[in-house]
Amino acid sequence: MTSDYSGDDFYCDVALKGAVPLKKEYESDAVLAYHHTRPFWPVHIVVIPKRHIASFVTLSADDTPIFLEMVEVMKTLAASVTAEHGAARILTNLGRYQDSKHLHFHVSSGEPLR
Template sequence: MAEDFYCEEVLSGRTAVSKVLETENVLAYHHTRPFYPVHIVVIPKKHIASLLTLEPCDNDLLMEMMDVIKQTAAQVQAEHGACRVATNLGKYQDSKHLHFHVVYGEPLR
């Protein structure tokens, strides 16, 4: 997998995605290889390596991300009755670009 799939593939347009919600600085889309029946990824359009590398200057972007996550999670919960929101760090983070997963259901794999 690419070191930063989100910058190299998604944000560059090389990999087409099914958008759920988009703002000036944030994109939510259906995962290209879902691990759950409903699997939405929320990413900042600016490269940030992970939750741990956020800087104080990223606070407005983080709040915008949280708003997109909140709207996406509310939509999934309304449709399915529940959802999970998660981010991964370290060896659990395949792509080194901050991203959150909004998921519903049991793992497909």
């Protein structure tokens, strides 16, 4: 289902509905972190809020607790990835760079696979 998905919110429409198997790194009532279903880097973990938030620039004061939890998750994952692989990056995209219109961060390491 991931290769033929053509909507604009993969996380709400597919991942959070359990439509594809996910290799989870972290899960709470508010946040999910899992290995990307179509990785761009050898290590590619996605951190998302379980509640729909459109993007980084649409975060509101009401989203602060979720965002702070996401930051803690990214900090822990980035430290682990750095310890194991020697480097990590954290990235989010906006506007036309954002394929899925749901706030998400990539924790990754390595050179692009494609």
